[in-house]
Amino acid sequence: MKWLLTYLTSSIGKKQVMGATGCLLLLFVLGHMVGNLQLLYPDPAEAQAAYNTYTALLNTSEKLLLLVEAGLAGIFIIHIYLAVTLKLQNYKARGAAGYVVSARKGRKQFPTFIMIWTGLAILAFIVWHLCTIRGIKAFGAGTHYLYINPEVAGGRVVRDMWLTTVEVLGNPLFAVFYISTMLILGFHLWHAISSAFQTMGINHHKWTPIIDKLAILYGVVVACGFGATAVGSFAVVNLDEKAKAIIEQAKNPSYQEALEILKQRPLDEQRKKAHIISKFPERANLIVESIMEKRGLIGVEKPEEFIKFKEKIKKGKKQRLNDEGQQSEEDSEGDDL
Secondary structure, eight states: OHHHHHHHHSHHHHHHHHHHHHHHHHHHHHHHHHHHGGGGOSSHHHHHHHHHHHHHHHTSOHHHHHHHHHHHHHHHHHHHHHHHHHHHHHHHHHOSSOOOBOTTTOSBOHHHHHHHHHHHHHHHHHHHHHHHHTTOOBTTBOOOOEEOOTTSGGGOOEEOHHHHHHHHHTSHHHHHHHHHHHHHHHHHHHHHHHHHHHHTTOOOTTHHHHHHHHHHHHHHHHHHHHHHHHHHHHHHHHHOHHHHHHHHHHTOHHHHHHHHHHHTSOHHHHHHHHHHHHHOGGGHHHHHHHHHHHTTSOOOOOOHHHHHHHHHHHHHHHHHHHHHSSOOTTGGGGGGO
16 A cells, blocks of 8 residues: 555645545536437527426436535546646746646647636636535525426426526626636646646657647537537527416516425426416416315415416316316316315
8 A cells, every 4th residue: 555655645646646535526517418408499489498307317316416416526536636736846846936848849838827726716706606506505595486387397387496506697797707717627638638638648649749739629619519509598598488477487586486286296296287387387376375264274265366377277177178188197287276
């Protein structure tokens, strides 16, 4: 084990471990970017369903999610620690004047010089981003919303990450902050990939130029992919009338309160009501009240508005039975109101 300790505490060992952790983070960033592209569906309702399906899948197992997040956090902490440690070692060895020399070209290399600063900028962004997705309001961002759709997560109530995301990126200040950070990320990735291969000993006159070009391509693709989702989300919130209507309804307090109650009910009840709430989201509170009253959980009288709504559902059901000659599972929802 002594050799391992010697290797990990050596300069080359630290650089190679930092390169290895960086490669793992590269894979995560690419996968995250591909997942975010679902925000770009032309139809906002489809984008909402697709993105919430994606995020609900990631949250299928809370224990597994926590394990993955802990692993990523560990990798990131090691990467940052080694980067800062090596930077301080270089500064101490070369004096206050400080310079960076390219091993291949023998001259100062600007990207190398600012890598530590771009990395710290990305770290600050990650802290803000985690506050947002965890529902912690950071500088006004990160509201927690709920969502239900019979085609998403088996019809159960899930978190509406689409709404949280587009609401944040619909703010001009947050959109500019996000896009600026993604440009910094692209720049960081470009030089990180080139440096990682060099540190691992892959430095060949034939292959190195190819690796450098692929690194630039990767950085551009990631920066543009994330940037496109920010621009698209900003346009959806501020320019798309259909999206505005969806957002207004989804943020309605009575709708959110109804989903919060429904979330506490058994999964079969959530699935059963998912169809009708998706069709009549503005009536979600009445639908959920009917569940509570039917189960004897509340003793309120049915308001006139609810009675009219129930009659409307039954009338529609009878009409479909006459037209189709059969009753589907979705049609039977009116009987349970």
